[in-house]
Structure formats: structure tokens, C-alpha cells
Amino acid sequence: MRSPRSWSTGAGPSMAKAKIRNQVRRLREERGLTQSALARASGCTRQTIIMLEQERYVPSLSLAFAIARNLDAALEEVFQPGA
Numbered sequence: 421m422r423s424p425r426s427w428s429t430g431a432g433p434s435m436a437k438a439k440i441r442n443q444v445r446r447l448r449e450e451r452g453l454t455q456s457a458l459a460r461a462s463g464c465t466r467q468t469i470i471m472l473e474q475e476r477y478v479p480s481l482s483l484a485f486a487i488a489r490n491l492d493a494a495l496e497e498v499f500q501p502g503a
Contacts, residue, residue: 438478439502445473447491447498462486475502 448458448469455469462469463486471477472487479487479499488495 440475440478441500441502442472442475443493443498443500444469444487444491447493448473451491453491458487458490461490 444458448455455466455473459466459469462483464483468477468479468483472479484495484499488498491498
């Protein structure tokens with residue numbers, strides 16, 4: 421059995437990059453929110469919201485929950501596993 425020190429943390433180059441599809445832009449626009457307003461309410465930067473909308477960034481679990489809450493939507497409505 422390998423020691424805990426040798427276990428993979430998942431942060432190495434062998435880990436496949438997660439792809440998450442999202443509906444942030446559509447939901448934000450439907451609710452009349454700006455990128456800045458959603459970012460402030462969610463505790464992140466406008467640049468983070470931009471990268472999320474472009475699907476160039478996968479949020480932490482806590483940020484994903486904050487965004488969903490501020491969009492008044494279920495987490496599953498906002499974020500879905502991608503191909």
C-alpha cells in the first residue's frame with residue numbers, strides 16, 4: 421500500500437481538466453443583472469464572471485453555490501457537467 425505522501429492530489433499534469441457547462445450569462449441577463457453586480461453579490465471579480473460566461477474558468481464549489489444563490493436558481497440549473 422502506498423503511503424499518503426505518494427497519493428495523487430489531483431493537481432498534477434495527469435489530471436484531466438474538468439469541463440463545466442453553465443448558464444450564467446443567460447440567467448444573469450434574464451434577471452437584469454450586470455456582470456459587476458453579480459460579481460459583487462457573489463464575492464468575486466467581474467473578470468471571474470466574464471471567464472465563467474466564456475467557459476474558460478471552473479468555479480470552486482463555494483463560488484458556484486454563491487452564484488446560483490444570487491441568480492435565484494438551483495445549482496444544477498446554472499452548472500452542468502460538460503463533454
